[in-house]
Amino acid sequence: xxxxxxxxxxxxxxxxxxxxxxxxxxxxxxxxxxxxxxxxxxxxxxxxxxxxxxxxxxxxxxxxxxxxxxxxxxxxxxxxxxxxxxxxxxxxxxxxxxxxxxxxxxxxxxxxxxxxxxxxxxxxxxxxxxxxxxxxxxxxxxxxxxxxxxxxxxxxxxxxxxxxxxxxxxxxxxxxxxxxxxxxxxxxxxxxxxxxxxxxxxxxxxxxxxxxxxxxxxxxxxxxxxxxxxxxxxxxxxxxxxxxxxxxxxxxxxxxxxxxxxxxxxxxxxxxxxxxxxxxxxxxxxxxxxxxxxxxxxxxxxxxxxxxxxxxxxxxxxxxxxxxxxxxxxxxxxxxxxxxxxxxxxxxxxxxxxxxxxxxxxxxxxxxxxxxxxxxxxxxxxxxxxxxxxxxxxxxxxxxxxxxxxxxxxxxxxxxxxxxxxxxxxxxxxxxxxxxxxxxxxxx
Amino acid sequence: xxxxxxxxxxxxxxxxxxxxxxxxxxxxxxxxxxxxxxxxxxxxxxxxxxxxxxxxxxxxxxxxxxxxxxxxxxxxxxxxxxxxxxxxxxxxxxxxxxxxxxxxxxxxxxxxxxxxxxxxxxxxxxxxxxxxxxxxxxxxxxxxxxxxxxxxxxxxxxxxxxxxxxxxxxxxxxxxxxxxxxxxxxxxxxxxxxxxxxxxxxxxxxxxxxxxxxxxxxxxxxxxxxxxxxxxxxxxxxxxxxxxxxxxxxxxxxxxxxxxxxxxxxxx
Numbered sequence: 001x002x003x004x005x006x007x008x009x010x011x012x013x014x015x016x017x018x019x020x021x022x023x024x025x026x027x028x029x030x031x032x033x034x035x036x037x038x039x040x041x042x043x044x045x046x047x048x049x050x051x052x053x054x055x056x057x058x059x060x061x062x063x064x065x066x067x068x069x070x071x072x073x074x075x076x077x078x079x080x081x082x083x084x085x086x087x088x089x090x091x092x093x094x095x096x097x098x099x100x101x102x103x104x105x106x107x108x109x110x111x112x113x114x115x116x117x118x119x120x121x122x123x124x125x126x127x128x129x130x131x132x133x134x135x136x137x138x139x140x141x142x143x144x145x146x147x148x149x150x151x152x153x154x155x156x157x158x159x160x161x162x163x164x165x166x167x168x169x170x171x172x173x174x175x176x177x178x179x180x181x182x183x184x185x186x187x188x189x190x191x192x193x194x195x196x197x198x199x200x201x202x203x204x205x206x207x208x209x210x211x212x213x214x215x216x217x218x219x220x221x222x223x224x225x226x227x228x229x230x231x232x233x234x235x236x237x238x239x240x241x242x243x244x245x246x247x248x249x250x251x252x253x254x255x256x257x258x259x260x261x262x263x264x265x266x267x268x269x270x271x272x273x274x275x276x277x278x279x280x281x282x283x284x285x286x287x288x289x290x291x292x293x294x295x296x297x298x299x300x301x302x303x304x305x306x307x308x309x310x311x312x313x314x315x316x317x318x319x320x321x322x323x324x325x326x327x328x329x330x331x332x333x334x335x336x337x338x339x340x341x342x343x344x345x346x347x348x349x350x351x352x353x354x355x356x357x358x359x360x361x362x363x364x365x366x367x368x369x370x371x372x373x374x375x376x377x378x379x380x381x382x383x384x385x386x387x388x389x390x391x392x393x394x395x396x397x398x399x400x401x402x403x404x405x406x407x408x409x410x411x412x413x414x415x416x417x418x419x420x421x422x423x424x425x426x427x428x429x430x431x432x433x434x435x436x437x438x439x440x441x442x443x444x
Numbered sequence: 445x446x447x448x449x450x451x452x453x454x455x456x457x458x459x460x461x462x463x464x465x466x467x468x469x470x471x472x473x474x475x476x477x478x479x480x481x482x483x484x485x486x487x488x489x490x491x492x493x494x495x496x497x498x499x500x501x502x503x504x505x506x507x508x509x510x511x512x513x514x515x516x517x518x519x520x521x522x523x524x525x526x527x528x529x530x531x532x533x534x535x536x537x538x539x540x541x542x543x544x545x546x547x548x549x550x551x552x553x554x555x556x557x558x559x560x561x562x563x564x565x566x567x568x569x570x571x572x573x574x575x576x577x578x579x580x581x582x583x584x585x586x587x588x589x590x591x592x593x594x595x596x597x598x599x600x601x602x603x604x605x606x607x608x609x610x611x612x613x614x615x616x617x618x619x620x621x622x623x624x625x626x627x628x629x630x631x632x633x634x635x636x637x638x639x640x641x642x643x644x645x646x647x648x649x650x651x652x653x654x655x656x657x658x659x660x661x662x663x664x665x666x667x668x669x670x671x672x673x674x675x676x677x678x679x680x681x682x683x684x685x686x687x688x689x690x691x692x693x694x695x696x697x698x699x700x701x702x703x704x705x706x707x708x709x710x711x712x
Contacts, residue, residue: 139599251598252634252656252665269663282661290663 037114039086042070042107044079045096055099056080059092067092081106131155136207139200142172142244145237148207149175156214159227165235166305169258172240174305179213179232187315189226192235192306193322195270196254197242202322206236230317233309239270239302254290256302263287268294271321273303277335471505471549477513477524477542477563505557507630509546511622512559518680520611521575522567523618542566555626576676583608584644595636609651610636616672617655619682624657634658637667648675657686664688 047053056073059066059082066088071081084092096103107113131151134140140148153162163176180186193199193206213232216223226232237243241257255267265288272283272293279285283293298304310316332340340346510526517524524542544563551558567575586608595610596602602610613636621631634656641652650673657666668686 246598251594254663284662290665 037110039089040110041084041086041089041105042110043082043084043092043096043103044106045082045101045103046079047073047076047101049076052076052099052101053080055101056082059095083110136204136211139204141247142237142240145203145207146173146175149177149236152210153177159214159217160210163233163309165309166301168239168241168302169256169300170241170244172244174240174302175235175237176309177210177234177236179210179227179234181217181227183231185315186229186231187317188231188233188313189318189320190233190235190310190316191320191322192238194236194243195238195302195321196323197239197246197256198252198254199324200246201324203236203243205322206234210234210236233313233316235306238306241302242267242270255292256300258294258300260287260295265292268292268300270300270302271323273298273300275307276333280335282335471502471547473502473506473509473546473548475506475509475526475544475546477510477526477544477566501627504625504627504630505548505550506546508550508557508622508625509544509548509559509561511618511625511631512557513544513546513561513563514615514618515622515680515682516561517572518615518674518678519572519576520608520615520674521579522572523611523614524563524566550627553627555629556623557625559622573677579608579611580649580676583612583649586642593638609639609642612649612651612672612674613653613655613670615674615680616651616653616670616682616684617657617668619672619680620655620668620670620684620686621657623684624686628661630660631657631666632660634665640669648673648678 045056047056053073053076060069060072066085068083068085069080070083071079073080082092093103095101131148134144134148134151149162153160159179159181161178161180163178164173165176166174168174191206191209193202193209196202213223213227213234217227218224239256242253242255245253245257253267255269257266258268259266267287269283269289269291272278272291275297278297279293282291284291286292294300298307310319331346506526510524514523542563544561546559546561548560549558566572586605595606595613614633617633621633624631637654637656639651639653641650643650650671652669652671654667654669657668658664659666666686666688668684670682670684672683673681
């Protein structure tokens, strides 16, 4: 850092240093009732010896006060930082120069910095406090999503509340949103996303679902009917450790981050850790495998938390798990091709017979539960009346069409096991087709 | 347009895979394809009308045929993705879809099926050659993308200037994926993880890179080192080496999962 009389290179303050200085000024300004510091400068002086130091101390002693030390004269080796009001600049600089005191202009205009800082702080406070500035068309970090959750709950506290159902292996909170219009111990629907951390689109989908529920309640007949009779539980980040890892180290990480002594590889595929068909086809007992099922069913804290919650609730009627990619609706379980006892009821279409199977299976992201990929549902072709809009981003991945929520009938009791929920028949409005999430994520 | 399937033997007791099929002959398929750029997905709708086990097999065959087709066409500007596997019942007749019929033969469930595929209604040959040449010129002018770390980036974004690189890489990967597809394993290209070399000294584009292939049934991410040489309208030359942690046959027991496998040379 070279210094020369008459000013010179402005040294770079570390952000912390700068902030501290500015914070002090800001507090000062506030305390003095919004003083104006326009044109004021902060000079950094390096005193070469005791003599020069005492000269600086003389400045300090001037009455009326001409300078204000932010870092007072102490030892010759330490820099001295001095705020000089605009009106005194010329005199003070002349004084310094005449005595051979080398200085730098550290801050050229304090007011400019104060203004910038104040604006930035206000802006970030605005961002933090409201979901309306949350960008729904981009991907977010775990912290951003958790902040969004808090804001969302605050803004819709009449319908939404936040539950913590456990902790992940690395001790992160596992959060669930509860959508309820009242009642007690109502039958419920469970939705989870993000169980495979690299499937970033699914977290975005979970957020989208949350918004849709609150915005459609009271407007859309079906959503309203469902919420008047049932609760919805939504776990957006089912694998918080894995998700954090996809941001910090490995975008393609799929499993959780659990480790066990003596085992070389990390992580269990949470979607193979359920007690349903455990260890079957499509899972792997090699800890290094992407589909490692773990040492035992529900061995993973992320899965155990969900199981405990659902079992103790006792009245969950439908379970929906969101994945990417592949444009499939799979039901009811992924590990078996055998039809279940309520197969017919499961496929019962909502609304009129005319809409038929189209209604049920239109444009959903894939759901893949435990076990093989072999189980495939009867899916109907998504209708496209116009060419799909071109999207920026990966040229592959789920063709992200609408996101629909549909219960199978107005009572929704006993039906809708593993079927996705739709809000508006099978012809959603254009705004939904031009989805808010143009960027597809990776693998299921 | 008929779709014929070979009669499938019933699964034997003790079969590891409930839907195991021993194939007596080739699979005959009718495919609808569309240009990669216009579509949104690796398979926009890779589903089938019914849920029979054999439909999955048909999907596998279709994908293998597709990879082979793309490789043979050697045209990065005209990469095709699967729109539909048709089942004799026609869907809406989309004019922009190309139609192909393919014969795919998996011998003893091994990879690298024999493929015979003919397509119609795709991009006209002259136009394709034009596009390829245009792409070629762009690539020649491209500054060496050695610094590009991941294509696409974490957010799925490919800068427009890097798009030709993606297309060419995909072309090379098509060969690899065709080589590796079995009745039970299918692949898609996730990401270019590094570019080792990009040379255009002589006429052809000499491209040396690694990709991450995603295998769907095991969910594994497989890094493959690919070296290709491309000149418009000439057949593609490809060499590759994939690093595989494990194959289904090695699934049980191994703790250290790193196994080098499948070093193959092609028509270099």
